[in-house]
Amino acid sequence: MFDEKMIYLDNASATRLDERVLEAMRPYFFDTYAVATSEFGYSQGIEAREALQKARETIASRLNAGPEEFVFTSGSTESSNMAIKGVMMALQKQNKNHLIVSKIEDFPILYSAKNLEKQGIKVTYLEVDKYGFVDLEQLKGSISKDTALISIQHANQEIGTVQNIEAISQICKEKKILFHTDATHTFTRLPIDVSKIPVDLISVAAHTLHGPKGIGGLYIRKGTPLTKWMDGGFQEFNRRAGLENIPGAIGFAKAVELVTAQENEQLISLRDHLISHILAEISQTTLNGHPERRTPQNANITFHFIEGESITLHLDMHGFAVSTGSACFSRSLEASHVILGIGGDHERAHGSIRFTLGRYNNLKEIDKLIETLKEIISELREISPLGKD
Amino acid sequence: MEFPYNEKVLEHFRHPRNVGKIEDADGKAMEGSPACGDMVSVQIKVDEKTKRIQDIKFESYGCASNIATGSIITELAKGKTLEEAKKISWKQASDELGGLPAIKAHCSVLAVEGLRSAIRNYEEKHSLVTDKTPTTIETIEKRLRKVMNPLSGLDLVGTKLIKKIELKEGEVKIDVDLPENHQFANSIKEEIREKVESLHDIKKVSMTFSG
Numbered sequence: 308m309f310d311e312k313m314i315y316l317d318n319a320s321a322t323r324l325d326e327r328v329l330e331a332m333r334p335y336f337f338d339t340y341a342v343a344t345s346e347f348g349y350s351q352g353i354e355a356r357e358a359l360q361k362a363r364e365t366i367a368s369r370l371n372a373g374p375e376e377f378v379f380t381s382g383s384t385e386s387s388n389m390a391i392k393g394v395m396m397a398l399q400k401q402n403k404n405h406l407i408v409s410k411i412e413d414f415p416i417l418y419s420a421k422n423l424e425k426q427g428i429k430v431t432y433l434e435v436d437k438y439g440f441v442d443l444e445q446l447k448g449s450i451s452k453d454t455a456l457i458s459i460q461h462a463n464q465e466i467g468t469v470q471n472i473e474a475i476s477q478i479c480k481e482k483k484i485l486f487h488t489d490a491t492h493t494f495t496r497l498p499i500d501v502s503k504i505p506v507d508l509i510s511v512a513a514h515t516l517h518g519p520k521g522i523g524g525l526y527i528r529k530g531t532p533l534t535k536w537m538d539g540g541f542q543e544f545n546r547r548a549g550l551e552n553i554p555g556a557i558g559f560a561k562a563v564e565l566v567t568a569q570e571n572e573q574l575i576s577l578r579d580h581l582i583s584h585i586l587a588e589i590s591q592t593t594l595n596g597h598p599e600r601r602t603p604q605n606a607n608i609t610f611h612f613i614e615g616e617s618i619t620l621h622l623d624m625h626g627f628a629v630s631t632g633s634a635c636f637s638r639s640l641e642a643s644h645v646i647l648g649i650g651g652d653h654e655r656a657h658g659s660i661r662f663t664l665g666r667y668n669n670l671k672e673i674d675k676l677i678e679t680l681k682e683i684i685s686e687l688r689e690i691s692p693l694g695k696d
Numbered sequence: 697m698e699f700p701y702n703e704k705v706l707e708h709f710r711h712p713r714n715v716g717k718i719e720d721a722d723g724k725a726m727e728g729s730p731a732c733g734d735m736v737s738v739q740i741k742v743d744e745k746t747k748r749i750q751d752i753k754f755e756s757y758g759c760a761s762n763i764a765t766g767s768i769i770t771e772l773a774k775g776k777t778l779e780e781a782k783k784i785s786w787k788q789a790s791d792e793l794g795g796l797p798a799i800k801a802h803c804s805v806l807a808v809e810g811l812r813s814a815i816r817n818y819e820e821k822h823s824l825v826t827d828k829t830p831t832t833i834e835t836i837e838k839r840l841r842k843v844m845n846p847l848s849g850l851d852l853v854g855t856k857l858i859k860k861i862e863l864k865e866g867e868v869k870i871d872v873d874l875p876e877n878h879q880f881a882n883s884i885k886e887e888i889r890e891k892v893e894s895l896h897d898i899k900k901v902s903m904t905f906s907g
Contacts, residue, residue, distance in 0.1 A: 614734065616759035620709065623699065634733060635759035635803060642733070653850060657733045657757075690715050690763060692726065692737040692755035 318665035331561035362560035382523040386510035387415040396534035403455035439468035466596030467605025495566035518562030522555030574603035612694030632659040714770035723818030728844035734758030738810035765804035820894035866899035
């Protein structure tokens with residue numbers, strides 16, 4: 308009954324590490340394990356420092372940024388906390404105490420905003436349309452003289468919708484407001500060039516790129532006011548204290564190097580195959596998010612009249628790992644704020660399934676998924692009191 | 697492989713017993729949870745003389761524990777008298793399944809409520825309810841809280857879809873804030889009728905859909 312090999316389709320949550328990444332990291336556990344020292348330190352420390360610097364250059368150059376503009380963190384949660392709380396703290400002295408975010412941001416942004424609200428910061432949560440897009444006119448209308456920062460994700464964690472951050476960052480530049488974007492789900496999958504797009508802060512992470520967990524980073528444009536909130540040593544250009552995670556940084560850089568344009572094309576073709584076949588072959592299904600302006604790896608579909616946790620459990624028993632926006636699946640028993648945010652009702656969240664692809668998926672797996680889904684969906688609809696006339 | 701549920705729960709989830717509807721059922725109920733959107737329908741066929749449950753069927757729009765509890769409850773209730781079946785508790789259903797995760801209590805309790813409501817529905821239809829408290833607007837509203845709008849998974853009262861309830865000499869008029877051609881208008885209508893008409897002193901239920 309159980310397949311020996313799991314078909315993993317939850318790559319937005321975490322990814323399988325690429326062996327080449329592990330090989331790149333290995334020497335920094337066993338040979339060059341010293342702390343990164345100054346140029347006057349001992350040789351192993353200098354070696355470590357140089358390796359860290361090289362990793363920083365590799366990652367920053369993917370954004371067309373300078374290495375001094377990139378700070379390593381423990382992951383995108385820390386990066387977004389650092390960006391939002393750091394900027395709001397820094398600009399509070401100038402009475403800039405207004406923050407704008409979209410209501411479908413990922414939790415690090417939403418809960419940072421909620422936390423800041425308790426401390427007297429005003430927060431605007433922008434509505435999104437049925438695809439998840441922020442309305443640029445509404446965005447402009449919500450800007451006040453007190454607005455310090457706008458934080459709009461590059462792409463959504465659940466439905467994959469890619470925001471027009473080119474236009475949003477231009478608005479911010481004109482109004483002299485800082486702009487942060489969470490690029491956890493787009494970094495290396497979609498291009499961002501900071502020499503062309505006036506974005507001030509970008510959160511990225513390795514865990515979505517077949518890199519290690521526990522390492523991420525924040526791009527900080529030169530001159531961006533940011534209060535340091537992790538106190539201790541003077542690491543990371545005195546932006547973030549703490550012993551550098553050198554193996555993690557090396558692994559992150561290697562993971563970035565390994566993502567190619569060809570791989571991204573391949574993901575898009577798998578994604579489109581998955582979406583078009585499910586929509587055509589299974590009745591009463593709705594695609595969540597935009598048909599084209601979505602990340603290469605994301606497909607999110609609602610199967611009406613049935614519940615998501617039942618679908619994921621059946622899929623699990625058939626050897627597939629996916630995720631759902633159903634309340635029953637979450638620890639809090641709350642339905643996905645993203646599906647509700649795009650105007651979906653409880654029912655749409657209830658039966659929504661997120662499939663996210665990665666390097667190790669292939670067409671055969673996707674075809675197997677579609678066949679398995681057809682069976683599961685029809686079985687569960689048999690049991691359901693809804694959708695039968 | 698590790699699953700959040702034990703083997704018995706998974707077995708009932710994979711192969712639920714007594715799924716479906718009963719044609720000319722004697723008692724019917726649909727219970728829903730506004731908290732998570734799960735719904736369960738229970739229908740029973742009752743031997744008029746012995747008052748035993750001859751047949752029972754369920755349907756579920758819910759998660760694994762909802763489906764598994766629905767299945768086990770039908771097995772527990774079949775062949776029991778109405779009085780016995782009424783006493784089946786969530787604890788009993790959960791024990792019979794070898795235990796359910798605590799956080800899933802409210803999705804699985806629905807099936808138990810479904811069974812009790814189906815029995816209640818039978819008793820009301822057969823004038824077996826001894827409690828003859830006169831029906832009030834509040835009684836009706838309480839019942840309508842159990843009618844779900846399938847599109848939102850939330851109840852009609854909670855989502856303010858009931859515009860007006862009138863009650864006069866055993867006649868009830870209910871105004872629903874949904875269009876007449878709404879996808880689920882008919883099933884909602886049927887459910888309202890089912891829930892309200894069975895009250896001992898209600899003679900007629902009429903509805904208008906004016907959304």
